[in-house]
Amino acid sequence: MDLSFVILVEILYAVASLVLISAGLAVVFGMMKVINLAHGEFMMMGGYVTITAVGLGVNVFVAMLVIAPLIVGLIGLVVERLVIRHLYGRLVDTMLATWGLSLVFIGLATMIFGNTTTGISTPIPGFAVGAYQINGYNFFIIVVSVLLVAGMYAVLRGTRAGLIARGAMQRADMAAALGYSPDRIYMATFFCGSALSGLAGAVLAPLVGLVPTSGGAYIAKAFITVIAGGPALIAGLVSSAASFGVVSQVFSFAVSPVIGEVALLVAAVILLRAMPQGITARLFKGKL
């Protein structure tokens, strides 16, 4: 009984962290069709901003939930103005340029913070269930990712800005003809995407030791989740995160954590081979 509860929490946590890791990329890649290979580095910067802010005496939650997304979003804005906006519609070029950017960020972080591992302790204590110990912070991550998905859905579905953004992503010329500036919409959307990445990096920072290259750990998972999700933004994100989270966690329990990671990747290859356009191209069609 206790064990099954622990396993359930672990699976939920795995799904939630996949959602969190991929949310920013879902906006930037899924909506804007910019293949952002610097996504992991945006997350890494979110982590460093949090740690720096906490070091300066800011409350952990304020640093994670407010400061990190804001600062990373602003960095994203600068990046968009300098590089990305010249490359819209050139898929392979965005991929290469953002790869270059990711190397630049890794280099900068190495020069500023050094090549050593830094970290902060988790602000929420763990507790025991029967004979097992559960990390209390896992619940925080599950709550954050649920709120995040709900928030994204509300903004894209319910607000005028969301509607305009979705419209401009589908037909930029039509949006322009209706009097909205696609340039500014793209800018704002990229800001939101990088802010989400920064948030994810900040929230996950207490769980991992942060090094300048830690973005690389997230990038593949994020891409797999978003691509396997397919065209529908939120339905795809949630459905593919759910399937990969379950696969990796089941294999982690059955064999070992490394095999769990490998199982996730193998599942992704099989899934893409079976559904080259992603899950939501076949199932949940026409959902947001």
Added chain:
Amino acid sequence: MTRTVAREVLLTLVVSALMIWTLPMLIGTYTLTVLVIYGMLGLSLGLIWGFGGILCFGQAAFFGLGAYTYAIAAINIGESTLPMLLAVAVPAIFAALLGAMMFYGRLGDVYLGVITLVVTLILFKFVNSTAGPQYTIGSARLGGFNGIPGFQTLNVPGDPGAYIWGDPYFYVCAVLLVIVFLLVSWLLRSSFGRIALGIRENETRMGLMGYDVAARKTVLFAIGAAIAGLAGALFANWAEIVTPNLFSLGQSAEIIIWCIVGGLGTRIGPILGAAGLAYLKFLLGQQSVIDNTLITGLILVLFVLFLPRGLAPAAAALIQAVSGRARRKPDARRMRRVRHG
């Protein structure tokens, strides 16, 4: 046609002989060897990406696979000839299987890139976690993140005692690169190569003309992997150790950067890009003011933004503009003659 081919082969041989003769006076052969090996690796991606239109994010997978195959086989066999052949064959077979899965599944550009990236990551994660003593192939322990040291390095075929190392090893690598370069030139000039170019330009059209696009892409992909595997085996011989870093994302990224900087769609571009940037990295590694990765990244961003076709085509265009000679013209006339008899 045959006269121009003969002239080009002759030119290649003369230029490469000159470079093999003069370069060791400028740079130490130890560094030079690895530049040559990277050149070969760059050429392998330049072939499948520049001429086949297949953007493979996992060329490092084949490089690493070649190196590991060589190391494991060399420990088990104790001689280097068969391991060298295996190091070419294993990545080629692996690429053929992977390529068949992807190309017959009609996966698009981006998905192809992501799958090759993921496969590289799987290999990296798997090899990285094989530190335990239970992971052995024959008498070779995989060693996890520590890699495999202490295998038999290259020897004269048939005589396991006669090692090839130092200056002679550089000449072996350089000659192999020239041979591979000539083979690639020959392949591109054959009907297979021209059909590959056609597939790069317009896949649907070539399919409608009756060519089996998926099969041809698979074969080209496997050829690229074979060259990368050979480069991997040579690298293993040079470094005398193989580590999981050969499979890493950074390594994959670098190969792509070489091709972009050197110039896609040329044979010499990726080689020069690889050797040049690797040497630049070597020089930068000797100072500690600016981080190495930062500069590599900046180069990539600037090239994508300002010089997306790479150095070699840009230089060619510049020379053409300066000399004022219309080098395209004879080609065009010949094409007309071919077309209209």
